[in-house]
Amino acid sequence: MRPIKTFAVVLSIAALAATAAAAQEASLTVAFAGVKAHKGKMMGVLFDSQAAYDGKGEAVRAFAVAADGATIEERLPGLKPGRYAIRVFHDLDGDGKMGLNPFGIPTEPFAFSNDAKGMMGPASWDAAAFEVKAGDNVQTIHID
Amino acid sequence: MDRRSFLNLGAAAGAGLAAAAWFDPDRVYAQATAPWTLGLADVEDDVAPHKLRRLHGRLPAGLEGALYRNGPAKFRRPGRSVGHWFDGDGMVRAWTLAGGEATLAARFVDTPKRRIETSAKACVMPGFGTKAAPGSQLEGPDDSNAANTSVIRVGDALWALWEGGSPAALDPVSLETKGFAVLRQDLKSMPFSAHPRREASGRLWNFGWWRDQVVVWRLSPQGALEDARIVKLPRASYIHDFTATDRHLIFVLQPWVQERMAMPFNSGFAWRPEQGTQVVVIDKADLDKRRVFELPPFFFFHLGDAWAEADGTIRFDACIDPDPSFAVTGAAKLLSGEASGGPAPRLALVTLGADGKARLEQTSDAAEFPRNDPRYAGLAGNMTVHTVIEPGRPLSRGIATRDWRGGKAQAFDFGLDHLVEEFVFAPRPGGSAAFDGWLVGTTLNLKAKASELHVFDARRVADGPVCSLRAEAALPVSFHGNFVRG
Numbered sequence: 001m002r003p004i005k006t007f008a009v010v011l012s013i014a015a016l017a018a019t020a021a022a023a024q025e026a027s028l029t030v031a032f033a034g035v036k037a038h039k040g041k042m043m044g045v046l047f048d049s050q051a052a053y054d055g056k057g058e059a060v061r062a063f064a065v066a067a068d069g070a071t072i073e074e075r076l077p078g079l080k081p082g083r084y085a086i087r088v089f090h091d092l093d094g095d096g097k098m099g100l101n102p103f104g105i106p107t108e109p110f111a112f113s114n115d116a117k118g119m120m121g122p123a124s125w126d127a128a129a130f131e132v133k134a135g136d137n138v139q140t141i142h143i144d
Numbered sequence: 145m146d147r148r149s150f151l152n153l154g155a156a157a158g159a160g161l162a163a164a165a166w167f168d169p170d171r172v173y174a175q176a177t178a179p180w181t182l183g184l185a186d187v188e189d190d191v192a193p194h195k196l197r198r199l200h201g202r203l204p205a206g207l208e209g210a211l212y213r214n215g216p217a218k219f220r221r222p223g224r225s226v227g228h229w230f231d232g233d234g235m236v237r238a239w240t241l242a243g244g245e246a247t248l249a250a251r252f253v254d255t256p257k258r259r260i261e262t263s264a265k266a267c268v269m270p271g272f273g274t275k276a277a278p279g280s281q282l283e284g285p286d287d288s289n290a291a292n293t294s295v296i297r298v299g300d301a302l303w304a305l306w307e308g309g310s311p312a313a314l315d316p317v318s319l320e321t322k323g324f325a326v327l328r329q330d331l332k333s334m335p336f337s338a339h340p341r342r343e344a345s346g347r348l349w350n351f352g353w354w355r356d357q358v359v360v361w362r363l364s365p366q367g368a369l370e371d372a373r374i375v376k377l378p379r380a381s382y383i384h385d386f387t388a389t390d391r392h393l394i395f396v397l398q399p400w401v402q403e404r405m406a407m408p409f410n411s412g413f414a415w416r417p418e419q420g421t422q423v424v425v426i427d428k429a430d431l432d433k434r435r436v437f438e439l440p441p442f443f444f445f446h447l448g449d450a451w452a453e454a455d456g457t458i459r460f461d462a463c464i465d466p467d468p469s470f471a472v473t474g475a476a477k478l479l480s481g482e483a484s485g486g487p488a489p490r491l492a493l494v495t496l497g498a499d500g501k502a503r504l505e506q507t508s509d510a511a512e513f514p515r516n517d518p519r520y521a522g523l524a525g526n527m528t529v530h531t532v533i534e535p536g537r538p539l540s541r542g543i544a545t546r547d548w549r550g551g552k553a554q555a556f557d558f559g560l561d562h563l564v565e566e567f568v569f570a571p572r573p574g575g576s577a578a579f580d581g582w583l584v585g586t587t588l589n590l591k592a593k594a595s596e597l598h599v600f601d602a603r604r605v606a607d608g609p610v611c612s613l614r615a616e617a618a619l620p621v622s623f624h625g626n627f628v629r630g
Contacts, residue, residue: 092329099330105284105333
């Protein structure tokens with residue numbers, strides 16, 4: 001009888017988990033403010049850990065949103081609640097890459113969640129990380 | 145999101161700060177009492193345009209225009225002060241000469257650095273000789289751009305220049321800051337040094353330094369970008385100034401070499417006299433064509449104009465130091481009222497022979513801020529004006545001219561009551577011979593506690609100023625400027 005009992009336990013855990021996931025699903029709307037050049041795209045990447053944010057893991061989502069409208073925002077549904085951080089750059093020329101001058105300095109505007117500022121490099125995870133709670137969330141980033 | 149070189153800054157940040165350890169940036173300025181410290185005093189507000197008071201003489205007829213100058217004028221804030229003379233906020237001064245009258249107006253360049261520090265009530269941004277402090281933000285070189293080193297007229301704008309970032313564009317009348325100039329979008333934030341070289345035709349050459357590379361800028365007389373090219377150099381030498389003949393660009397690579405990217409900037413350099421000084425001569429017509437000459441080790445900030453002779457010999461003058469101690473410690477100590485007492489730079493002549501051999505002839509003249517007749521830029525027969533330093537005393541007290549063809553050197557001593565700034569040449573309308581015109585420059589009168597404008601006949605410097613005028617403001621000693629004819 002042991003296999004049946006185990007199966008039942010697994011089933012019940014799965015059911016619980018499904019219920020919890022439905023209840024705790026989160027969405028995040030990333031809104032852009034202060035945009036000066038209404039052209040190209042905002043190229044954003046969402047991370048859920050410091051390791052990933054620092055380039056040692058996978059991003060949760062990547063998105064591109066046209067920057068020509070009066071309202072520039074991207075809704076990211078289906079997230080787990082937790083801590084996240086965003087890196088974004090304004091792809092002014094639409095080539096999909098962050099422009100760098102010949103000495104390696106960015107030529108296109110960039111920003112981080114929390115409007116965190118960098119110090120001789122990107123803003124730190126600690127400065128850029130924010131909480132996403134169950135339900136709808138909004139993160140406004142000033143760029144340009 | 146790759147930021148290659150820019151990110152490398154982060155890895156090195158915090159390293160090698162020992163060079164700044166002798167200097168406490170929070171030292172109370174009030175301890176300083178020597179009269180010359182007025183030359184490094186803070187200015188709190190912009191200076192409204194006002195007429196100068198005539199002390200003696202008359203402004204020469206035909207001398208119409210504006211002497212634009214730039215230099216740091218705010219060093220100290222309640223929470224923290226800068227650690228080096230070169231890191232104060234740039235203030236652009238317009239000394240305007242028109243109809244026999246002169247006026248002065250001065251305005252701070254409105255940089256991100258100044259905004260951040262005003263709001264923080266502390267000098268937090270990293271610089272040439274200042275460490276970063278909490279509250280600093282550095283997402284690109286222009287965040288720490290002090291826009292404090294020189295000012296040039298380009299097209300319809302004034303550009304306040306620094307050496308590690310973009311030109312800051314100003315309105316030439318109101319001196320209001322318009323923002324950093326972007327010469328081409330893909331070259332945004334590339335360095336544009338404070339020492340561009342303008343040919344007699346008006347074409348402008350400049351460089352921007354980055355380790356063992358420079359970007360070579362070429363602008364039309366109207367200020368349009370004609371070309372920008374990256375040139376690799378044999379070493380990562382500190383390059384504040386370069387020079388040029390009509391056909392060559394000349395980079396002098398002193399053995400003060402960058403061994404790591406660090407903050408403050410000057411702490412990443414090491415003095416390697418055993419490496420000597422290299423001089424790289426590049427053809428303007430083909431930047432890949434170059435010759436390299438070897439000279440004994442010396443340190444310098446400023447070079448005079450260069451010229452080529454019929455047999456291919458190239459010559460230029462330079463103000464050279466035995467070592468970089470002024471850049472590392474001397475210019476920082478000035479802010480706390482300490483005169484380093486170190487050796488003064490000496491005027492020297494460099495000769496690059498057609499046979500590939502180079503020669504350095506050092507004079508005994510303690511000299512800085514060499515300038516020339518812009519109509520002879522890059523050509524034989526030019527003359528040099530420079531300030532005169534009294535060894536052991538900080539800053540300059542006189543000016544002198546030099547004709548390297550053997551003409552008589554002339555000098556004028558303003559005396560101990562004046563701190564003398566760079567003088568520039570302004571041509572006499574209708575004249576054409578080298579130095580047929582006037583030398584225009586400024587001093588800070590320590591006794592009167594006021595800045596002054598002085599005009600010399602450029603060929604009769606020993607006679608003293610033909611006209612001197614006094615402003616209502618006492619502005620700290622500035623670095624460089626240019627005369628723009630009205």
